[in-house]
Amino acid sequence: MEPVTALRRIAFLLERSQATTYRVKAFRTAAAAVDAMAAGEAARRVEAKSLERVPGIGPRTAEVIREAVAGRVPGYLDRLEKEAAAAPAVEGGRDLLARIRGDCHVHSDWSDGGSPIEEMGRTAAELGHAWAVLTDHSPRLTVARGLSPERLREQLAVVDRLNESWAPFRLLKGIECDILSDGSLDQEPALLDRLDVVVVSVHSELRMDPAAMTRRLEAAVRHPRADVLGHCTGRLLSGRGRPESRFDADRVFAACAEAGTAVEINCRPERLDPPRALLRRAVGAGVLFAVDTDAHAPGQLDWQRAGCARAEECGVPADRVVTTWTADRLLEWAG
Known part of the structure; x- marks a missing residue:
């Protein structure tokens, strides 16, 4: 999974559940920061342990980026997806x-x-x-x-x-x-x-x-x-x-x-x-x-x-x- 995709999906799921604005903004800001990087820069920063030096990337969003770069579904995203799947379904429509x-x-x-x-x-x-x-x-x-x-x-x-x-x-x-x-x-x-x-x-x-x-x-x-x-x-x-x-x-x-x-x-x-x-x-x-x-x-x-x-x-x-x-x-x- 691409880091930008993971970060945006987390923001989407948070918004859908009416999470507080500041939580959502953290992931959308981090997504924009990664999107602005040159090709391969995110992986190089993961290796150099310098992700959190980038404005807009904090400890939680950096962890999501590291897991995505490693080819894994980030744990935070996985938890949100499971919570969304377990939420009571709307009947009808x-x-x-x-x-x-x-x-x-x-x-x-x-x-x-x-x-x-x-x-x-x-x-x-x-x-x-x-x-x-x-x-x-x-x-x-x-x-x-x-x-x-x-x-x-x-x-x-x-x-x-x-x-x-x-x-x-x-x-x-x-x-x-x-x-x-x-x-x-x-x-x-x-x-x-x-x-x-x-x-x-x-x-x-x-x-x-x-x-x-x-x-x-x-x-x-x-x-x-x-x-x-x-x-x-x-x-x-x-x-x-x-x-x-x-x-x-x-x-x-x-x-x-x-x-x-x-x-x-x-x-x-x-x-x-x-x-x-x-x-x-x-x-x-x-x-x-x-x-x-x-x-x-x-x-x-x-x-x-x-x-x-x-x-x-x-x-x-x-x-x-x-x-x-x-x-x-x-x-x-x-x-």
Whole structure:
């Protein structure tokens, strides 16, 4: 096993299990350090016992590199693989997961994600996706380093350059756009028109009066550039938690169905949004759906199985899931 492969796989497994950021960063930093070495340098440093003199390589990552150079599966990686295999399996979702072709909600370190765009795109392709949508945050969400119009324009150029060498995989241009209190969207209209997919989400005033929240969401999902309604209740299930926003779900889902805006089935373990009762009401309303990871790290791109299981449990028809579509069909719908 190549040392870079081992280090990246460890980081992936740690991210998938929601390990702390500093643990993950150690392995990704070490992987980058080894990747930058000349051919054979890692083996020479192992022989010279100088690995830990390289910035970004510490005692634990050096041990992984030594074992990989020696042709062994590193012990730490082996333990993580066994823990992952022993974890309780998600029941259901296999049929829908087999049809998934992409992910409409992915973050990078341009906003509050933990990894570069290249790492997120490469991992999505390695997982078998045909496409993924890069959806970093919009300007108002300063706590998440939301992208100003100028930074978003820079990002679009970066995506164009990456796609030149990534075919057949395609990284689509998108945004997770804040829904402002009046239902308007937090980005310049001309920039929204340049994007492939726009996810619209509420991140502020989550305890707004239900009638006002209903009007807010209705206005947002009816916006001509809105494609996906992200984590619609805003709830958080872990830590201190956060209750669901209150709104007239039937009215909001009816607006989604009428406007052709998909409802996101958010796969993050701390969100699992919408709750099952609302998900079943969305099915009854005839809406489209997007099974999305809302990934902020490469390992989190592997979370779609949980969303697929909830979708199947709640009777979501596979032909109404836009993340099972080809990129061309998705772009035709979103356009």
